[in-house]
Amino acid sequence: MMNTDYSRANLAEVLRGHGITPTHQRIEIAHALFSKMAHLSADQVLAIVNERHAETSKATVYNTLKLFVESGLVREVIVDPSKVFFDPNTxxxxxxxxxxxxxxxxxxxxxxxxxxxxxxxxxxxxxxxxxxxxxxxxxx
Amino acid sequence: MMNTDYSRANLAEVLRGHGITPTHQRIEIAHALFSKMAHLSADQVLAIVNERHAETSKATVYNTLKLFVESGLVREVIVDPSKVFFDPNTxxxxxxxxxxxxxxxxxxxxxxxxxxxxxxxxxxxxxxxxxxxxxxxxxx
DNA sequence: GCAGAGGTTAGACAGAGTCCAATTCTTATC
DNA sequence: GATAAGAATTGGACTCTGTCTAACCTCTGC
Structure with a gap:
């Protein structure tokens, strides 16, 4: 399991370690998932990331979550139709x-x-x- | 578990036994589920029921499957978002x-x-x- | 700093499922 | 068998997740 340093700088390193180019949007999405350490839906991630300023599109959130799942950074938890959650605890x-x-x-x-x-x-x-x-x- | 007589007449009795008014559409939906004894999606049920003549609407299929689940006649199996199946084996x-x-x-x-x-x-x-x-x- | 691969975007689109008001069917009663 | 009232059904519009696309932007290696 990754350590508990959820600074943007460290998250960037974690992404690199998984072969993922650390862009602004990806770092914000990772921050949303790991700092809350909760099961979040794509919609919730989108809302958190754009809380202050709209800066990340819906497409990017979906692309990024898919990428994180493929690289083993988070897990997908399917509990109900149209209720997919992403779990940072792998x-x-x-x-x-x-x-x-x-x-x-x-x-x-x-x-x-x-x-x-x-x-x-x-x-x-x-x-x-x-x-x-x-x-x-x-x-x- | 119910017996293996999947005639319309018997299915009507099974529905009555579960407190469900046996309408044409409900009997056809029950027949689709039980005679195939397979995991079917709402869409598949809709297609089977309307194979010969279009006689049952999408709304009715959804209403009826929900009703069947509530009354314990079939089980809902959620395997993926937008992949919900209905299982006549309870x-x-x-x-x-x-x-x-x-x-x-x-x-x-x-x-x-x-x-x-x-x-x-x-x-x-x-x-x-x-x-x-x-x-x-x-x-x- | 440049080139180009890779990342992001808005908005159109797709598919599953829900909702609604109008219509039709079932059933209990006579 | 006819009737009435409640229950069931309907099509079509709608919502909600999620996908796709084509243009635009950004990061990285040289």
Whole structure:
């Protein structure tokens, strides 16, 4: 996991480290995701980035989020139709999604196991797999 | 689980048994779902129902699928934004979704366990919970 | 500092799903 | 079988995410 320095200068280095040219817009989008350390939708990212001055277009936000997902900087969490969130925590973990409140809760990957799968020994779900458990009420 | 008689007459009875007024359109939608016993999208249901003669509107298909989900007749399987499927198999089970091929595979509910949750003893996920595991390649 | 690849942009577009007011159907009652 | 009232259906306009495009801008290596 990356360190906790969310300065623009450090974020630029993080992007370079992932082979991503650090432009203004990309740094602002990374800052929005990492400084909040929350599950954000594309729309929320767009709003945060343009809070003070409109400086980033919708197309760029979508392009950049896609790029970040491809390079492993953030994860995509799909919880509902037209509710895609981007999660800056790329440690192996999964999610509860409360279909009543819309709340998302992280679950340790080690807590989810699927029997009978050689690729996925019980007690550990392979990294990169995305387990979304939709519940009626958040269970902490 | 309901029996395997998918005649219109029997489907009408099944709908009544769930407190649903059996209209022509609803019976046709139920027939599409149960006779195929497959994961269908709203769009696919609309196409199947109007195969011979256009007789059911988009609004009705959406209304009816929502109604069926609420009354427990089918399950909603959300695999991707703008990829929602309706599953006539309401037995407790979960899904693998192959993000490369789009293929959906059923998994026995008993094979998925989440440790540390009193409501969900290991080895069995509570009915009504919906576990969607997104993988890169279908694992049978 | 230049060239050019790569990044950004506004706005048009696409597809899934929702909403609405008018119309049609179902069903309970007679 | 006719009737009335509530329930269901309809088409079309609308919304919301997300994609695409073609022109323009910016970053980087030389």
């Amino acid at each position: 440690d192996p973990h999964h999610h509860f999604y409360d279909i009543e409140t819309g709340e998302i809760t992280d679950i340790d990957a080690a807590k989810v196991s699927i029997a009978g799968l050689p690729e996925l020994p019980p007690g550990k779900v392979a990294a990169g797999m995305d387990v979304i458990i939709r519940v009626k009420r958040a269970i902490a | 037995d407790p089970h979960h899904h693998f979704y192959d993000i490369e091929t789009g293929e959906i595979t059923d998994i026995d509910a008993a094979k998925v366990s989440i440790a540390g949750l009193p409501e969900l003893p290991p080895g069995k996920v509570a009915a009504g919970m919906d576990v969607i595991i997104r993988v890169k390649r279908a694992i049978a």
